Amino acid sequence: MAPPILELNGVPLVLTPFNKDGTLIRRVDNPDTVNRFSQGQQTLADIEGFLPLRWPNLSLGLGRFRIDSDSAHIPDEMRRFFDSTLDNRWPDTCAYLPILEEDSTHSGLEEIRAAASFKGNMWSLWMDNNSRTILARKYVGSTTSFDAGGVVYQGMTQIGVESTGAATTASSITVAMPTVGAKRAIVVVVMAAHGSGSDASNIPTGVTYDGNAMTKAGDIGSPGTYAGAVSIWTLAGADVTVGTNNIVATFGSTRDEIFLAGVGVQGADLAAPFSTPAEATGVSTTPSVGITTVVGDFVVDGVLVDDGTAGAVTATVGSGQSSHMNLAATKIVRALSSRFVNASGTTTTMSWSLSGSRPWATESVSIHGYTSIPLDLLGVRTHLIALIATDDGIHVIRSTDGVTWTVSTTDELGSSILANTVTAHEVIDAGLLAEIGGEAVAAVWDEDNLNIIFYTSTDAGDNWAKEGTIAISSGNGPQGLQVFHGIDNEDKLVLMTEEALWEIDTAPSTWTSRIIRSMIGHTDNGRRMKVHSDGALWFAQGVDDDTPPSVYRMFTENGKREFEPVSNDFSAGDGMPADRMGPIRWMWSIPGQLWACAGGGKAGRNASLWCHTGKGWFSMRKHGTANQVIHILFGTADDDGTPRMHYAVRTSVGTSDANFLGQAFVNPRSGVSIKREASGYTDLPYVDGGFPLDTKTWMRFGINAEDLSGSNSGEYINVDQGITSDLGSLTARNGTDVGDFLSGTNRIALGTNGVGIAGLVIGARVNLHRASTNTNTPIWKDLQIDATVNLPKTDRYEFLVDLQESADLKGRRTTEVLTDL
Incomplete structure (x- = not known):
């Protein structure tokens, strides 16, 4: 019988049977052993007990606090994070610095409540004089200010x-x-x-x-x-x-x-x-x-x-x-x-x-004058239409230029349909506007009868008629209103109330309505829901300030309606950081990106801007002051062609701080200049490498990055780590500074003299920094953490190699075989 041959690093060797502890070993027939020694050139991952953990990008977004041991070697698990203020959206990198928050000037104005595009400009409705005046203001890109416009309604x-x-x-x-x-x-x-x-x-x-x-x-x-x-x-x-x-x-x-x-x-x-x-x-x-x-x-x-x-x-x-x-x-x-x-x-x-x-x-x-509250704003053909609540009624005012405003011929929709006089800066869901089939539609709250009723106008908002007897019972007013195709592929109105998602068929002379999804009752259900570029209606389940929101998509086509949670949602996986919890208050659709603002509703909660790319949610802004909500979103390139995401923070009752993120929808690889914040961070999941109870020696961090400076006075990446031996008390990710990654530095060893640090679990925070030029950013591409596992028992294999027969296989000398070994 020909002796068995072992191939080691591509070199064939002849094994000679030998006696070991009374057992004659004649051949290597353990498949696992053969595989270990027949795979040719090896990598670090092939070395017994060596753990290289790699994050190639973070393209699946938020939602992983800890990667459990069963999931330790699933690639997608290494594409998620737990918390971040960096821009992690783009799949060819892990992160860029966050986009710079810039101020929009609005001198003397109190609070913005609504916005719309009209004739190539972004128009907005503001309250002033303690809600006794409603003003229209146009956004001017060259001065980044809300300027021009006129008085929509003067209460007194x-x-x-x-x-x-x-x-x-x-x-x-x-x-x-x-x-x-x-x-x-x-x-x-x-x-x-x-x-x-x-x-x-x-x-x-x-x-x-x-x-x-x-x-x-x-x-x-x-x-x-x-x-x-x-x-x-x-x-x-x-x-x-x-x-x-x-x-x-x-x-x-x-x-x-x-x-x-x-x-x-x-x-x-x-x-x-x-x-x-x-x-x-x-x-x-x-x-x-x-x-x-x-x-x-x-x-x-x-x-x-x-x-x-x-x-x-x-x-x-x-x-x-x-x-x-x-x-x-x-x-x-x-x-x-x-x-x-x-x-x-x-x-x-x-x-x-x-x-x-x-x-x-x-x-x-x-x-004392009576107060007026802007409810919604819509451009319909020749006119801007403003829907407002004033005293205890709902009124329509319109304009052809945003400067001169005229009360519509109908003026008040219904007669004193609100139960009480609106108060200064009141947040009330009293009405929303939409356009369907060339008609303007106002869905308004008949608070006296706890119904949502509808008015329509065929002449750009001048004359309004109540739409039949349709009345949708609700304990609150309209929270979201969109136009979306039904199962017959014809456009319908889709209305979100406190209790349910409704479909309203406007085609018959007498409108009809039906519930298409019941909701857990909440006054933030579907707030400002949006039809997105993926062909779906996106809406959120309302939650309290201590819960991650749940977001759903509704698809409707050819007689079939389907609902599904969005990919890697806030409420999926490990959820989200406590300080960013709370309901979604507004949504905005950009091709390929669905934006939302959420949270900030109480002490210890910071409002956030989020963006969903179709794969997961990404942080676009974390507001620095707790207990202040972001209460409006509007994405547009109106006026000067620069794409901006506009938003406003309610810093106190009756006060808005309007801001924007410039070039917020553009892939940085396009070469467009994007202004960035000076710093930001990403918290990665805690990992144990698949060995939760075995001590690891955490050896080093490696960063693959672009555009790093030679010192930390420029653009650089800093890493912090938290290594834990007590699984009941995880060390904070930013517990210990690892060091700064500069140009020419791609690895930093851990421990004294680089011998590593022992522990069961590691967490990491990656911090990006720039110098004074706000269009510069370090580009974090990949991260690797190297570790070895200190296993209590290993397998040992012994082989007896026949030097002469191995040399004869290739016509070589025995000394050459010894060199190979």
């Missing part, structure tokens, strides 16, 4: 000009005053003086407007030697008769001097139209009074000054106020009255400056 405005009058030696005064509009309110300031008698006798016994009695808000007597008083009277609602009508103030007896100033507004908050009055007296050159106000209030004051001598002093109105009365009497008093439009704080000071120090008395009151 002054009616015409002030009405004033004066009378001498009289017991009454009559002044005509016009009023127009809805939700009217008027304030009348009456000042009177008499050389004898009490101050109280200078307060009218009554004031009327068109015969309707007004209410005295407050009064105060003058501290001067000449008896006098200031009183303020108010009236609101239907008793403020539309038209030009008389204000009549009547006194109990004849007064030397009487002065009257009346001012009116439309758009008052009729539930609580006036503030508590404020009053003050003094002897100085600066009459003033501070009154408690709400931002946006309309403030009125009256001041009576004891001149000492008729016309002895002059008066100048305070900053920000407009004077509508500054009269010197024929006796020794001066009457002053002014207004302050749009109070900017919780206290407003009404003041005047006198040319000399004199006794004075002042009274002031403010008018």
